[in-house]
Structures are given as C-alpha cells and as structure tokens.
Amino acid sequence: MSDLNKTQRSLTFYGEGSKLFGITIINAILTVVTVGFYYPWAKVAKLHYLYSEFEFEGSRFEFHGKGKEVFKGFLKLIAFIVIFYGVLIGLPLITQNVAVIIISVLAVYTLMIFIIPLALHGSARYRLSRTSWRGIHFGYRGDRKELVTLFVKGFLLTLVTFGIYASWLSISLRKYIIGNIRFGNITFSYKGDGGEFLWLNFTNYFLSIITLGIYFPWYMKNLTNYYIENITLHQDGKKIKLKSSITGGGYFVLFLGNALIVLFTLGFGTAWATIRTLRYFASNVTVVGDLDTESIQQTEEDYKNATGDDLADFFEIDLI
Amino acid sequence: MDKIRVNYYDGKSSKGYSAELSLLDDIWVIEYLNKDSISEVVKWEIGKVESYQSSDKLIRFKYGEFPQQIIECDAATYEALSKHYPQIKIIDRNFVWILKKGPKMIVGLTLCFIGIMICIYFFVLPPVAELIAGQIPMEYEEKLGQSVYEANMEGLEKNDSLTLLINQFAKEIHFNTNYPIHITVVNVDQLNAYAIPGGEIVVYRKILQEMENEEELAALLAHEVSHVHYRHSLKSISRSLSGYIFLSFLFGDISGLTSVIVENSHSMINLNYSRSLEEEADKKGLEILEANHISQYGFVNLFERMKKEQKDEEYLKYLSSHPQLNERIVYSKGIAQQQKNLIENPALNKTWADIKRLSHSND
Numbered sequence: 001m002s003d004l005n006k007t008q009r010s011l012t013f014y015g016e017g018s019k020l021f022g023i024t025i026i027n028a029i030l031t032v033v034t035v036g037f038y039y040p041w042a043k044v045a046k047l048h049y050l051y052s053e054f055e056f057e058g059s060r061f062e063f064h065g066k067g068k069e070v071f072k073g074f075l076k077l078i079a080f081i082v083i084f085y086g087v088l089i090g091l092p093l094i095t096q097n098v099a100v101i102i103i104s105v106l107a108v109y110t111l112m113i114f115i116i117p118l119a120l121h122g123s124a125r126y127r128l129s130r131t132s133w134r135g136i137h138f139g140y141r142g143d144r145k146e147l148v149t150l151f152v153k154g155f156l157l158t159l160v161t162f163g164i165y166a167s168w169l170s171i172s173l174r175k176y177i178i179g180n181i182r183f184g185n186i187t188f189s190y191k192g193d194g195g196e197f198l199w200l201n202f203t204n205y206f207l208s209i210i211t212l213g214i215y216f217p218w219y220m221k222n223l224t225n226y227y228i229e230n231i232t233l234h235q236d237g238k239k240i241k242l243k244s245s246i247t248g249g250g251y252f253v254l255f256l257g258n259a260l261i262v263l264f265t266l267g268f269g270t271a272w273a274t275i276r277t278l279r280y281f282a283s284n285v286t287v288v289g290d291l292d293t294e295s296i297q298q299t300e301e302d303y304k305n306a307t308g309d310d311l312a313d314f315f316e317i318d319l320i
Numbered sequence: 321m322d323k324i325r326v327n328y329y330d331g332k333s334s335k336g337y338s339a340e341l342s343l344l345d346d347i348w349v350i351e352y353l354n355k356d357s358i359s360e361v362v363k364w365e366i367g368k369v370e371s372y373q374s375s376d377k378l379i380r381f382k383y384g385e386f387p388q389q390i391i392e393c394d395a396a397t398y399e400a401l402s403k404h405y406p407q408i409k410i411i412d413r414n415f416v417w418i419l420k421k422g423p424k425m426i427v428g429l430t431l432c433f434i435g436i437m438i439c440i441y442f443f444v445l446p447p448v449a450e451l452i453a454g455q456i457p458m459e460y461e462e463k464l465g466q467s468v469y470e471a472n473m474e475g476l477e478k479n480d481s482l483t484l485l486i487n488q489f490a491k492e493i494h495f496n497t498n499y500p501i502h503i504t505v506v507n508v509d510q511l512n513a514y515a516i517p518g519g520e521i522v523v524y525r526k527i528l529q530e531m532e533n534e535e536e537l538a539a540l541l542a543h544e545v546s547h548v549h550y551r552h553s554l555k556s557i558s559r560s561l562s563g564y565i566f567l568s569f570l571f572g573d574i575s576g577l578t579s580v581i582v583e584n585s586h587s588m589i590n591l592n593y594s595r596s597l598e599e600e601a602d603k604k605g606l607e608i609l610e611a612n613h614i615s616q617y618g619f620v621n622l623f624e625r626m627k628k629e630q631k632d633e634e635y636l637k638y639l640s641s642h643p644q645l646n647e648r649i650v651y652s653k654g655i656a657q658q659q660k661n662l663i664e665n666p667a668l669n670k671t672w673a674d675i676k677r678l679s680h681s682n683d
Contacts, residue, residue, distance in 0.1 A: 018423070018426065021426065022425075022426045022429070025426065025429045025430050025433050026429060028433055029429065029432060029433050029436065032433075032436055032437070032440070033436070059336070060378060062380075093460075133334070134329050134334040134336060134390075135329040135330075135331045135334070135387060135388065135389070135390045136333070136334045136387075137386075137387065184333075184334065268430070293334060294333075294334060294335045294336075295333060295334065295335065296333060296334035297332065297333050297334075298331060298332050298333065298387045301386075
C-alpha cells in the first residue's frame with residue numbers, strides 16, 4: 001500500500017456545531033428532567049458523537065463507553081462525595097471539637113492528595129480502553145500504586161520547595177501516563193524536562209503579564225506544543241513523532257472567537273465553540289514518520305470500571 | 321444470493337480488508353483475502369449483529385465478543401441491507417432521528433429547555449432554597465448574624481442611650497420567638513430599619529424622630545422581629561444564591577460575572593424581601609401586638625406615615641422593599657378594627673416618652 005510512503009498524516013474533525021448543539025440540548029433536557037441521573041448517558045452520547053467525527057486515514061474513531069458503565073461510576077462518585085463531605089465536614093460542625101476539626105481538615109487534604117492520582121489513573125484506564133480505531137483499542141497499562149506514589153512524593157517535594165517542584169511533578173506524571181498508553185502494539189513516550197518546562201512557564205507567564213495578557217495565546221501555544229511535540233509513538237522499533245502547527249495567532253483568533261460566541265449567545269453557542277476548538281486541534285496536529293496503519297495489532301483486554309472517568313470530569317482534570 | 325462489497329476489520333489488526341458479504345437468511349458470510357493472500361471465510365449470526373450509525377455516511381456492524389469484528393458500509397448499502405433484515409436496527413446513541421427532523425425540531429427543543437429552566441427558576445428553586453435555609457442550625461445562624469452585624473456597624477455611629485432605651489422598650493413586649501432580640505440605634509439621618517439573621521435589629525435614629533406614638537415603634541419592632549423569627553433574610557439569601565448558582569451552572573461562569581453578583585448578594589441592607597415574606601412579617605407582627613394588647617393601629621399609622629412621606633426620596637429608599645403600601649394599610653386596618661382588650665402598659669409608655677425626647681436631643 002501507499003501508506004508506507006506517506007510521512008505526514010493529519011487528523012480531520014468533521015463535527016458540526018448544530019449537531020453537537022442538538023445533542024447538548026436533548027442531554028440538558030433529559031438531565032434536568034431526571035434530576036441529574038441522566039448525566040452519565042448524556043456524557044456518553046456527547047463523547048460518542050465527538051469521537052466518531054475524528055477521522056484518521058479515512059477511518060473514524062469510536063467511543064465504546066456505555067451509559068450504564070458510567071452510571072455505576074457516577075453512583076460510586078456520589079456515594080463517595082456524600083460520605084467524604086458528610087463525615088469530614090459534618091462531624092466537626094456537629095461536635096465543635098478542636099481536635100476533631102484539625103483531624104478532619106488534615107484528612108480532607110490528605111484524601112485530596114490521593115484522589116487526584118486515583119482519578120487520573122481511573123479515567124486514563126476507562127477512557128482509553130473505550131477508544132478504538134479500525135477495531136483496535138487504546139489502553140492504559142499504568143499501575144495505580146506507582147502513580148499514587150509518584151504523585152504523593154512529588155506533591156510533598158512541591159510543598160517543601162515552595163511550588164518549584166510542581167514543574168518536575170507535572171512532567172513526570174506526563175511521562176508516566178503517556179509511557180503507559182498503548183494503541184494496540186504501538187507504545188508511546190514523552191520526553192520533557194522539568195527545568196525546561198519551568199523556564200517555559202516562567203518566561204511566558206512574565207511576557208503575558210507585561211503585555212497585559214496579549215501574549216497569553218502565544219503562551220498557550222508554547223505550552224500545547226510542548227505537550228504535543230514531545231510525544232513519540234513507537235511501532236516495531238520505528239519512531240513516529242507528533243508535530244503541531246498551532247500558532248499564537250491561531251490561538252488568539254480561536255480564543256477571541258470562542259469568547260465572543262459564548263458571550264453573545266449567553267452560553268448557547270458553547271457547542272460551536274467546542275467544535276471550533278476541536279477542529280483547530282485536529283487540523284494542526286500531524287503524525288510524522290513511518291507509521292504503518294495496516295499492521296497495528298490488538299493487544300488490550302476488555303476493561304470495565306468508570307469511577308475514575310467521572311472523578312476526572314468532576315475535578316476538571318484534562319488528559320492529553 | 322446478494323453479494324455486497326464492504327470493508328472488514330477482523331478485530332485483531334488494523335488492516336482493512338475489502339470483503340464480499342453474502343446475505344443468507346440467518347447468517348452473513350464474509351469472504352476476503354488475508355494478508356498472505358489466502359481466502360478466508362467468516363460467518364456472522366444475524367441475531368448477534370450490532371449496528372449503529374458511526375457518522376452521517378458510515379454505518380458500522382459489529383460482531384462477537386471483545387475484540388469485535390467490524391464491517392463498515394455506506395448509508396446506501398445499509399438501505400439495501402435493512403430491506404433484507406428488518407430485524408437489524410441501528411443503535412442510535414446520538415439521537416440522530418431527532419436531529420434529522422431538522423432545525424425546527426432543534427429550535428423547538430431549545431425553547432422547551434428554556435421553558436423548563438424558567439419553570440425551575442421561578443417555581444421549583446424558591447421553595448427548595450427556603451427549605452434549605454430552614455435547616456440551618458440556629459447557633460450557626462446567630463454566628464453568621466453576628467459577623468454580618470459587625471460588618472454593617474463599621475463606620476456607623478451607635479447611639480448608646482437610645483439603644484439602651486429601645487431594648488428596655490422591647491423587653492416589655494413578648495415577641496414569642498426563640499431568638500435573642502437585640503436592637504441597636506445608630507445616628508444616621510435616614511428612614512431605615514432592618515433585621516439581621518439571629519436576632520440583631522438595626523434602627524436608624526431618624527425613623528424614631530418621625531414616629532408619633534409607642535404603637536408605631538411596637539409595630540416596627542414586631543415586623544422586624546418577625547423577619548428574624550421566620551428567617552426571612554436567610555431565605556432570601558438562599559433564594560438569590562441558589563438562583564445565581566443555577567444561572568452560572570446554566571450559562572457557565574462568564575468571566576466571573578456571577579461571582580461578583582453572588583458576593584454582592586451578601587449585602588443584607590439592600591436586600592429586598594419578596595412580597596409574600598413581607599406579608600408574613602406583617603401578619604406575625606399584628607399577632608404580636610394582639611398578644612401584647614398593644615393597638616394594631618400602630619401598623620396602620622406606620623404605613624400611613626410611610627405613604628405620606630413617599631414623595632420624600634429618602635423615604636422611598638426604605639419603601640422600595642415595602643411594596644403595595646395601600647394594600648397593607650387596608651389589611652392592617654381591617655384587623656385593627658376588630659381588636660379588643662387593649663391594655664395600657666405604663667412602663668412602655670414611659671420608655672417611649674424617653675426615647676422620643678432623646679431622639680430629638682443632640683440634633
């Protein structure tokens with residue numbers, strides 16, 4: 001096939017604002033009417049639509065998640081929140097005991113530290129296992145304990161270094177998670193450096209401030225590109241890179257346009273803003289190298305547990 | 321037997337095969353050349369075939385356990401297929417059938433959604449918010465009230481002697497509430513009085529200067545105590561807060577606009593009680609006067625004084641939270657006319673005389 005000769009391939013996103021809007025409105029009505037219990041199905045319907053509009057090499061992606069699966073996770077999440085808040089916030093309010101208050105506050109923070117890596121782990125496992133292309137599933141092979149240890153250690157170091165280590169923590173999390181992603185027999189790796197990342201954030205943040213925010217889209221461009229371009233795909237010993245052609249000007253137009261759309265439609269235009277963003281991403285990310293799209297082998301097993309996916313959504317943690 | 325050309329994926333690798341699909345009564349036969357160019361035949365039982373619309377132009381059929389095999393075909397091919405097999409229904413997770421009905425349907429649904437939201441905002445949210453406000457423990461309410469009181473007192477000049485007298489005055493009245501009532505008079509040249517959750521009531525001196533008898537003051541205090549007793553400010557705050565939370569949830573937090581509004585809603589002085597809350601406070605206030613054998617004409621006089629001075633802009637400020645003055649005059653008059661058993665309270669009278677005298681001194 002001619003596939004082998006192609007060295008630059010890009011994603012295409014075919015989503016349309018009006019369709020996403022239709023789905024969103026139906027989701028919103030059903031979610032409200034069911035006092036929120038439809039939410040898992042709403043989320044699945046939206047993801048299902050968005051995934052199916054991404055095309056690579058003539059084939060669409062697919063999201064396999066089911067409302068019922070996410071609903072189970074959703075129930076667990078609700079139970080968790082009720083117990084968490086009930087015990088750790090209700091108890092000190094009722095007893096008014098200083099010792100109980102101190103212990104509860106400490107417990108809240110400690111638990112929060114553990115929730116973040118657990119949510120990252122769970123959502124990566126669920127979301128990736130439910131994503132496929134040409135029937136080949138993605139997967140996440142990370143170990144929960146390892147990720148929690150990595151995160152807790154990093155968090156403590158961040159505290160001790162007054163936040164400076166956050167840069168290294170962010171990069172090492174990315175390395176760990178991306179390093180454990182599988183797409184069939186394709187593996188991934190991330191090559192970033194905490195120091196480099198810190199310098200990038202520091203200089204760009206500074207520039208954003210002295211330009212009164214005008215530089216901000218360029219800051220975001222540098223950040224996104226640092227995330228994307230440091231990812232490498234490994235297929236049968238070959239290295240395949242991701243390239244980004246996102247520009248500061250492009251982001252500027254995207255952000256400004258989205259803000260105006262959302263503002264002037266009182267939020268009803270959010271669907272169009274989402275579509276614009278996804279289209280911009282898809283059209284600016286290219287796979288560079290000898291990727292053989294015909295020989296990716298299925299390697300992942302079936303996986304069912306959606307708690308993490310909802311938790312990530314709840315805390316608004318984004319995974320690239 | 322029909323044969324259709326389709327794309328086939330075996331679920332083991334990403335290689336797509338151009339396959340020939342033969343449609344038998346209860347099985348599909350898929351024939352293709354594998355990667356070593358050897359002919360392969362796969363059979364699907366019709367009953368286990370899943371199908372769904374993957375995009376506008378693409379239909380996917382899936383078969384078997386994980387990892388599933390896939391057949392892809394275009395919509396036209398699907399039409400032909402579905403004639404053969406009416407039992408195969410497209411799993412439509414995206415409500416495509418609704419979206420296909422066109423823009424009218426979507427506009428209709430949007431209006432329906434807006435309608436539901438408006439109903440919730442006006443009819444469901446307020447009673448729920450009041451219910452929540454009713455659940456807040458009294459001690460917590462008093463603590464909250466204390467901090468609000470302290471914040472509101474900042475920069476205001478407290479009139480200690482009038483404060484002492486007015487609390488003596490209030491002690492003579494049985495308000496029939498569990499809240500510890502404490503009144504503060506401040507030297508402000510404005511017609512104003514307000515209640516803070518937990519039992520603090522602030523009265524501006526000018527309103528005392530304008531009043532002509534003890535019944536009016538008793539009516540004013542009974543009204544404000546009723547706001548405290550029924551937790552009207554907590555209920556109002558809970559209503560406006562829940563309203564803003566609801567709106568910000570609905571529209572997304574547009575540039576922190578909502579948080580600014582939410583913060584401002586904490587300012588309790590400018591709080592507007594809803595008409596029903598004012599009515600409730602009037603009703604309870606009239607009951608308090610009845611139980612204390614104080615003339616309920618205090619209310620009538622108070623309202624009439626407000627009405628007379630309505631032209632005065634200062635008065636309007638206080639009145640803006642007291643709508644439908646005429647209705648309230650008629651209502652309170654109707655009740656006051658039936659009142660019996662008025663008993664003079666010498667202690668009340670004396671304290672009132674002291675208040676009146678003191679309110680005009682240091683002018």
